[in-house]
Amino acid sequence: MTTLDIPVSAIGPDIDRPRGGALAALVRHSVALARRSLIKTVRTPEALIDVTLQPVIFLLLFTYLFGGAIAGGDRHAYLQFLLPGMLAQSLAMGGIALGQNLNADIQKGVFDRFRSLPVARSAPLVGAVAADVVRYLTVCVVMLAFGTVMGFRVETGFLPAVAAVALSIGFGLCFCWISVWVGMLVRTPGAVQGVMFLLVFPLSFGSNVFVATNTLPGWLQAFVHVNPITPLVGSIRGLLVGGPVAGHLVVTLAWMAGLLVVFVPLALRAYARRA
Structure with missing residues (x-):
């Protein structure tokens, strides 16, 4: 039997051979690269400061320094x-590190190695984003x-929380x-970091995170109403402490879909040009 006559099944597992189609390959490769990102996080726990210590400091500062003035002395009501x-703001800020890490990997030549591997082209980005679930779950906890x-205190129950x-x-x-883009x-x-802070800070402070929308000047209220953070905060607030949820939730889901439709293709195109 010549080399050309050897059946494919006799060669053994081949990483280049698609199993289940391109989508299944993308999922496998993304999961493997997500594990790589998680291993890096475990080995450098100080990288989690922005989703552990930083949110706590912000919560303490705003509750005890400004809570009395904003809420008329009732700091507990202001904490509620x-x-x-603050949860919504911390999640928006937590994604900044993802863009930084990907940029650093490109500079170090890590993505040059990815190009030499039989992996889906978008898997490094998708895997890195998937691994960020741990960072966001850490923020919430x-x-x-x-x-x-x-x-x-959560006033609505376990399932809404x-x-x-x-x-x-x-x-x-x-x-x-x-941030990936x-x-x-x-x-x-x-x-x-500089570019993302210029984006996240106006979105965070020009919203209903720290004060009620109706207490702001009219021109600022117009910005708050079109700010994607605003409906997210309204949804989370309603689910945790009570209040209207449905309207805020619909707008939040629309923003989420819009962010994916716009920035995923932009990020993949920029990645193809850069890496």
């Missing part, structure tokens, strides 16, 4: 109002646990594609 908004110590966490993580996974465009990880 603030924590759902830390915020709710520390908030409970400070006196925050789980829904709030799931919605928060889902929005974070959609919003982080902006920026990470593919700019030259350094520091530039990724």
Whole structure:
């Protein structure tokens, strides 16, 4: 039997041979690269400071420094109002590190190795985003646990709280594609951080995170109403402490779909040009 006559089944498992189609291959490759990202996180736990210590510091600062003035001295009432908004803000800020890490990997030549492997072209990006679920879950657990110590109470029940966490993580996974896109465009990880902070800070403070929308000037209210963070905060607030949810939820889901439709193709195109 010549080499050409050897049946494919006799060669053994071949990583290049598609099993289940392109989508199945993309899923396998993305999961493998997500594991790589998680291993890096375990080995460098200090990389989680932005989703552990930083949200706690923000929560303490705004509750005890500004809560008395904003809520007329009732810091507990302000904590009930603030924590759902801070959760949304922390998730938006938590995605910044993803763009920085991808940019650093490109500079170090990691993506050159990916190009030499028989993996789906988009798998490195999809895998990195999938691994960020752990970061967003960490934000939710830390915020709710520390908030409970400070006196925050979920007033709606266990299932609405789980829904709030799931919605928060889902929005974070959609919003982080902006950071991925920026990470593919700019030259350094520091530039990724600078560009993303310029985006996230106006969205965070120009929203209903810290104060009620009706207390703001009219021109600022117009911006708050079209801010994607605003319906997210409204949804989380309603699910955790009560209030209208359906209207905010519909707008939030629309924003999530829009972020994916716009920024996933942009990120993949920028990645194809850069890597």
